[in-house]
Amino acid sequence: MNFPPKVTVKEVGPRDGLQNESALVSLDAKVKWINMLSETGVSYIEVSSFVRPEWIPQLKDASEVAKSIKRHPGVTYAALVPNQRGLERALEVDINEVCVFISASETHNLKNVNKTIADTLPIMEKVAEEARKSNKRIRGYISTVFGCPYEGETSIDQVLFICDKLLEMGVEELSIGDTIGIADPLQVENVTKSLLSHFPSDRLAMHFHDTRGTALANVLTAMNLGIAKFDSAVGGLGGCPYAKGASGNLATEDLLYMLHRMGIHTGIDTEKVREAATYIAKHVPELSSHQMKLLNS
Template identity: 65%
Template sequence: MLNSILDKNYPETVEIIEVGPRDGLQNEKEFVSTEDKIKWINQLSHTGLKYIEVTSFVNPKWIPALKDAEEVVRNIERVPGVTYAALVPNHRGLERALEANIDEASIFMSASETHNQKNINKSIEQTFPILQEVAKESIAAGKSVRGYVSTVFGCPYEGQVSIENVIRISETLFEMGVRELSLGDTIGVATPLQVQKVLDTLLRRFPADKLAMHFHDTRGTAMANVLSSLEMGITKFDSSLGGLGGCPYAPGASGNLATDDLLYMLNGMGIQTNIQTDKLLEAAQFIQEKMNKTLPSHTLQACSIA
């Protein structure tokens, strides 16, 4: 039995995509000051992370926690080799994002019709041409594009989501020119076997290096789902430092997979990330203090006990 475990072909390196400054803060009622956001992102930039999603250019009336998007992007300290990305919903959002000089635009939609309506206020079919315009203009401006598909493993309104829907949306987004697609377990319902079944289907159509996984830990299965994904050859994972965040349009969706917990597991498995644990934990403790509440990551809690 031990030999079969040790024979698993885990990757040598993994890329962690930090989404805390956007996905972690977007649903928080307590506004984190612009100055503190900038300080936090600057700390993250010196941890060894190579990708940080710093904010969202969604209309501020919908996401007031990120109403300072332009000021944040303009004033962060840019570290060479780090990509600074932002969520961009439409043409107007892209104009703002390009003026602030983001490195990459993230476009997003849902695999379930109802969640897409709740999240974007449009049907899936109505969403395609809007994202097509954003992708086309981003690429023309010399910016790369990343795609998000939400509710891949379950929808809070419709329940199970058709894998055919996921495939159709993924194919359409790749046709638009996205360089990578993040597959979201928006409400944290996925289980390891389900993850492997979905990936088994998707990896017959798309290369593993074009896919990333975005897990929420609502039911405590996020880390197990990462392990399943690693076994399927996935090497890119979205996470949020301290476990901050949740989808504002998905009732019951608690925090994201915690970056610090993910790093602990990968380090213990001998998988390289090039992230410095001490600097990452300093950044986690900084934002926890600014949030004035205990964040849900297990690693942070263990550090406070120690």
């Protein structure tokens, strides 16, 4: 095994973790939670999404959240941005990193943004261009890389095509998403090797959901191939509003437990992460009983 000595864990709970929960978490609770996360040693927090409120009502207070949190030096505060208007809102509150997003499958992209992939790419390009002018870093999410809830298997050629397009736009990092949590280690190995044959490892991060309980195994596979950046959400929160049955993200505290036991450095305080997870659990009834047992163990 050839694991990296250090891994960057990117906390996406405040955005990807809350966007699919039925409970509307209050502004005050979100701000306190993000402030707790900022104290854990994480270097990256995705705080919200600047989509239209009627699309994702759970994140309708994105501007207020970004203005209210206490920002720590060394922490990147990022947000999802779907279009030019979303970018304007993100820039108004000085988001550090702009995250654009697209699906690798046509049907999921239509469900997600009501546009074809061909129609989505020019919008992303314009957002990326304007973000660069404002000296913002740009991250690109690619959903349904390992499978689509509507179309089944996703073509690796389609994934590579989209990756190329995003990097041409100036996207600095690609988050490769297992949106519905169906990937297995062998598939992750095959997809990751294909990606690494075209792109350097430092431009790639993996975003695993844990629907079938394979997320940690998939992390191990990707790490062994040289990937050292992973998205996760405290408490295993999350899911996809447009992928029925998709459960939450890989839980940050589970990922940290494994990495730290293996002697891999993250710079993150596991106990503080557990405290943040326990806090938000009080505001999100859907947090699984399994994850609550782990938090309380």
